[in-house]
Amino acid sequence: MIQHVPRVSIGMPVYNGEKYLSTAVDSLLAQTFEDFELVISDNASTDRTEEMCRDYAARDPRIRYFREESNRGVAWNFCHVVGLSRGEYFKWAAHDDVCEPTFLARCVDVLDRHPDVVWCHPQTAYVDARGRRMTGPGEGVVSFAVAPGRPAEKVAGIGGGDPSQPTRESASPHRRFRAVLLGPGEVHDVYGLIRMSAMRQTGLERPFHGSDKVFIAELSLLGRFVEVREVLFYSRRHAEQFVFLPSARILEAETSGRRRWLVVPRRLRCMFWYLLLILKGRIIWYERLPCLTAWVHFVCRPKKWKRLAVDGLRLLGLKVPSPEDAVRPALTGQSPARAPKGSTT
Numbered sequence: 001m002i003q004h005v006p007r008v009s010i011g012m013p014v015y016n017g018e019k020y021l022s023t024a025v026d027s028l029l030a031q032t033f034e035d036f037e038l039v040i041s042d043n044a045s046t047d048r049t050e051e052m053c054r055d056y057a058a059r060d061p062r063i064r065y066f067r068e069e070s071n072r073g074v075a076w077n078f079c080h081v082v083g084l085s086r087g088e089y090f091k092w093a094a095h096d097d098v099c100e101p102t103f104l105a106r107c108v109d110v111l112d113r114h115p116d117v118v119w120c121h122p123q124t125a126y127v128d129a130r131g132r133r134m135t136g137p138g139e140g141v142v143s144f145a146v147a148p149g150r151p152a153e154k155v156a157g158i159g160g161g162d163p164s165q166p167t168r169e170s171a172s173p174h175r176r177f178r179a180v181l182l183g184p185g186e187v188h189d190v191y192g193l194i195r196m197s198a199m200r201q202t203g204l205e206r207p208f209h210g211s212d213k214v215f216i217a218e219l220s221l222l223g224r225f226v227e228v229r230e231v232l233f234y235s236r237r238h239a240e241q242f243v244f245l246p247s248a249r250i251l252e253a254e255t256s257g258r259r260r261w262l263v264v265p266r267r268l269r270c271m272f273w274y275l276l277l278i279l280k281g282r283i284i285w286y287e288r289l290p291c292l293t294a295w296v297h298f299v300c301r302p303k304k305w306k307r308l309a310v311d312g313l314r315l316l317g318l319k320v321p322s323p324e325d326a327v328r329p330a331l332t333g334q335s336p337a338r339a340p341k342g343s344t345t
Contacts, residue, residue: 006062008036008089008104008193011081014053015043015071017095020236021052023131024095029060033104038093041081042067074255078205090196097191098127100232107193110226118223121192122232129238139237144179144189145169145227166294168225173283174290176220180213181274181298187212188235189225198222201282206273209255210266214273221283221291271299 010028014021028038040053040063050067057063066084068077082090089111091104100122107120124142126134145167166175166182168189190212202218205211219225278291 006035006037006087008033008091008108009085009087009196010036010038010091010093011078011085012038012040012093012095013043013074013077013081014040014045014049014095015077016045016047016049018045018048018052019240020096021049024093024097025056025063027098027100028093029056029062030101031099031104032101033108034062036062036104037085037087038063039081039084040065041077041084043073043077044068044071073207075205075207075211082199082204085196088196089193090199091193092191094191094236096236096238098131098234098236100234103232104193106228106230106232110228111193111195114224114226116224117226118198119189119192119194119219120226120228121189122228122230124186124188124233124235125231126237127234129236131234131236133234134237141231142184142186142188142235143227143229144184144225145229168220169227171224173221173287174294176225177217177278177291178294178297180217180220181294185213186235187216188233189227190216191233192225194219195223207255208264208266208269210270211255211273214270214277217274218277218281221277221281221287271295274298 012024012028017024025038028036038060040057042049042053042065044067053063053065053067057065064084066080072080078092081092089108091107093099103122106122110120111117121144126139126142128134166178168176168179168183170176170179198219201222202215205215274295275292278288278295283291
């Protein structure tokens with residue numbers, strides 16, 4: 001008997017996700033586009049994650065559950081779910097985020113109709129630990145289809161960004177690359193719907209914190225991005241998130257799955273990988289110079305070096321405040337726990 005191969009694969013790397021897992025999985029199973037598989041890779045969870053996942057898999061044949069006997073780190077598990085997937089399109093899913101029922105349908109429609117588009121994502125909003133919409137400063141609708149430094153466009157429908165501006169929707173690789181490097185620090189669109197053929201041309205998640213931004217930059221060189229101008233994705237903010245781990249060393253260890261004596265600040269690593277993508281990436285030769293110009297602009301930003309200095313001092317064990325420290329108390333009033341979003345997925 002020929003086994004049905006779903007058009008879409010959703011990969012959910014998870015570790016100790018029992019608190020929000022049901023909400024995330026239920027939102028995926030409720031999708032109006034039903035031709036998908038949900039591949040869950042459990043990185044040796046010690047809570048009720050295994051029990052919950054096996055129960056879901058027993059009730060819905062679209063769910064394939066895999067469990068590791070030991071924790072192999074965030075980056076490995078993100079890559080592992082890609083390797084286990086069979087679909088034409090792929091989407092990563094976090095165990096604590098929520099998707100509206102039409103998320104897949106809207107994004108599949110875009111990729112089906114536009115062969116030059118390699119990934120699609122709707123606009124994003126934030127919810128707190130209880131699932132309530134957050135509306136404070138810096139918590140409005142996140143759009144990746146606007147030029148760096150410009151306010152988010154309030155446009156309904158799909159696409160429609162200004163082609164003369166460097167956005168992720170631009171036709172030329174160097175404009176898209178520039179938009180990724182100089183645009184918002186958030187990388188929610190890593191949870192968008194992506195062509196598997198394009199993903200297999202990338203290095204996926206590298207074993208260091210911040211490599212998701214490198215992946216997005218690499219993807220931007222391969223094809224165009226399209227944003228659905230509607231909030232269909234909710235990123236949950238809570239005190240147990242990955243970014244709130246006690247130290248940069250622990251954060252890097254959780255990402256790579258092993259502890260290192262020497263840890264290079266993540267922003268320095270990103271600078272190196274961006275340059276490597278320009279020199280060795282799959283781009284036409286005449287696109288390399290404008291990409292390099294964007295990289296120089298990125299590297300020369302004073303704010304970037306200030307943050308890099310903070311990273312270095314924190315790696316040395318010094319308690320230097322960072323923007324994340326100011327955000328955490330406002331979320332739940334709790335201290336960061338050991339099982340943040342994707343921390344050991």
